[in-house]
Amino acid sequence: MCHHTTPRFTGLARRVLMLLAGFALAGCQALTTAPDSETNSNTEPTLYQQLGERAGLAQIVEDLLYLIVDDERINHQFKGVNVAEFHRHLTDQLCQLSGGPCTYSGRSMRKAHADMAITETQFNALAENLILAMEQNGIGTGAQNRLLKRLIPMHPDIRNL
Amino acid sequence: MTHRLLILATLFALACPPASAAIGSRIWATGGVSTIEGSAGGGLVPWALLGSYASDEEWGGTLALSQAETDDYSLSVTGAGVNWNNRIELTVARQTLDLDELVFSLKDGFGLEQDELNQDIIGAKVRLAGDVLYSPWGQWSAGVQYKRQRDFTVPDAIGARDDSGTDLLLSASKLIFAAVFDRNLLVNATARATKANQGGLLGFGGDRNNGYEVMAEASVGVFVNRQWLVGAEYRQKPDNLSFANEDDWWDLFVAWVPDRRLAVTAALVNLGDVATLDDQQGLYLSLQGSF
Numbered sequence: 236m237c238h239h240t241t242p243r244f245t246g247l248a249r250r251v252l253m254l255l256a257g258f259a260l261a262g263c264q265a266l267t268t269a270p271d272s273e274t275n276s277n278t279e280p281t282l283y284q285q286l287g288e289r290a291g292l293a294q295i296v297e298d299l300l301y302l303i304v305d306d307e308r309i310n311h312q313f314k315g316v317n318v319a320e321f322h323r324h325l326t327d328q329l330c331q332l333s334g335g336p337c338t339y340s341g342r343s344m345r346k347a348h349a350d351m352a353i354t355e356t357q358f359n360a361l362a363e364n365l366i367l368a369m370e371q372n373g374i375g376t377g378a379q380n381r382l383l384k385r386l387i388p389m390h391p392d393i394r395n396l
Numbered sequence: 397m398t399h400r401l402l403i404l405a406t407l408f409a410l411a412c413p414p415a416s417a418a419i420g421s422r423i424w425a426t427g428g429v430s431t432i433e434g435s436a437g438g439g440l441v442p443w444a445l446l447g448s449y450a451s452d453e454e455w456g457g458t459l460a461l462s463q464a465e466t467d468d469y470s471l472s473v474t475g476a477g478v479n480w481n482n483r484i485e486l487t488v489a490r491q492t493l494d495l496d497e498l499v500f501s502l503k504d505g506f507g508l509e510q511d512e513l514n515q516d517i518i519g520a521k522v523r524l525a526g527d528v529l530y531s532p533w534g535q536w537s538a539g540v541q542y543k544r545q546r547d548f549t550v551p552d553a554i555g556a557r558d559d560s561g562t563d564l565l566l567s568a569s570k571l572i573f574a575a576v577f578d579r580n581l582l583v584n585a586t587a588r589a590t591k592a593n594q595g596g597l598l599g600f601g602g603d604r605n606n607g608y609e610v611m612a613e614a615s616v617g618v619f620v621n622r623q624w625l626v627g628a629e630y631r632q633k634p635d636n637l638s639f640a641n642e643d644d645w646w647d648l649f650v651a652w653v654p655d656r657r658l659a660v661t662a663a664l665v666n667l668g669d670v671a672t673l674d675d676q677q678g679l680y681l682s683l684q685g686s687f
């Protein structure tokens with residue numbers, strides 16, 4: 236578990252920096268609120284934005300993982316997976332799929348799930364948990380549906396049909 | 397976040413062996429509700445969906461109570477169904493039609509003293525192929541409904557030929573994700589070969605026509621969110637009896653599915669002319685429990 240230490244501190248440092256930058260920007264924003272909110276209302280948020288960008292998706296995936304752990308229909312399938320890597324790959328995948336600036340670097344869906352004999356029951360369970368995770372993060376019905384629409388074509392690969 | 401992922405990793409390591417879920421795993425509302433004939437669908441039109449929430453490794457069941465009140469009739473239905481592996485659905489339903497207004501014309505015209513019609517329906521539906529959510533070509537099912545009058549006196553008197561009959565059904569259903577205003581759209585089409593008069597409540601076959609005819613039925617619904625579905629249904633009908641014209645049925649419905657255990661359906665139904673009484677419109681309410 237030692238190799239986790241380095242990214243942890245780098246991540247933390249980056250977060251602190253981002254927080255500081257955020258405060259700095261917030262200060263400026265207070266002076267220039269009007270033009271900023273104008274640009275926001277003029278452009279339709281993209282699906283990626285509606286999902287809270289990469290940080291929002293990372294939270295959704297984390298909540299999804301908690302739901303999976305508690306879900307006796309599917310948690311046995313996930314026994315022994317590298318959680319950090321799975322989290323990063325799934326987040327990148329959803330980010331890329333929703334039009335965000337990420338590159339998914341994991342395996343193809345068919346390869347990744349090839350030996351799991353995933354049943355329809357298990358696929359449904361995971362889909363349910365994803366929907367619940369999005370709900371927990373306040374994602375609207377429309378954005379949920381648009382993401383699901385892009386995920387559904389993966390069904391035959393994941394179920395190895 | 398990393399330490400939380402570590403906790404997660406530990407939880408995964410401790411993950412329990414699989415156990416069957418208490419209630420089925422299909423996504424909310426994908427079992428439809430119970431139609432007046434017991435089969436899964438909307439209110440009047442069966443869909444290709446199978447009732448309950450059983451997925452491919454599960455059993456499921458439903459119980460339903462429904463009531464339709466039109467201008468001159470009231471219909472009560474009690475139904476139950478089981479679903480094995482989201483492959484086969486078996487259903488039973490008992491319909492009771494209170495004749496209210498028709499009692500008088502039956503008495504005057506035919507000398508019959510009868511104030512209700514009763515019918516039992518046993519149904520079976522098989523999912524042939526596909527899944528309503530996951531298959532690009534949707535879900536396809538074939539079904540039969542065997543219907544039997546409990547008392548044939550009235551249908552016999554008005555010209556029906558048989559006190560029992562079997563409907564054959566072929567249905568397709570498809571959910572289109574983010575189709576209208578990013579809402580999911582459910583479309584269903586059913587072809588029914590039937591001889592039934594008013595769904596069988598007025599018997600089967602008649603003096604005007606005594607053969608099977610293929611009727612078209614369809615419905616569309618929009619999921620406002622995963623708990624609310626609003627839509628419309630249309631059901632074409634045969635016209636076998638010269639005693640009275642039979643009209644097509646349609647309805648506008650709203651279904652509320654707060655969770656997998658309960659579904660509540662309300663509809664405005666229009667049954668057209670029924671057994672000489674004009675323009676039967678009214679309200680339909682149905683409660684369904686799933687387990």
Ligand code: HEM
Nearest residue numbers: 309312313316324325328341342347353357358361386393
């Ligand atoms: C829409 C549905 C799904 C999506 C989008 C999805 C996506 C992914 C992604 C992106 C990975 C990472 C692959 C890699 O790191 O190379 C992955 C791995 C995995 N998936 Fe899925 N998945 C889905 C459904 C399922 C289901 C239903 C199960 C089982 C119940 C499942 C079990 C797993 C497991 C156990 C891994 C880890 C594989 C490993 O590390 O060897 N997935 N999935």
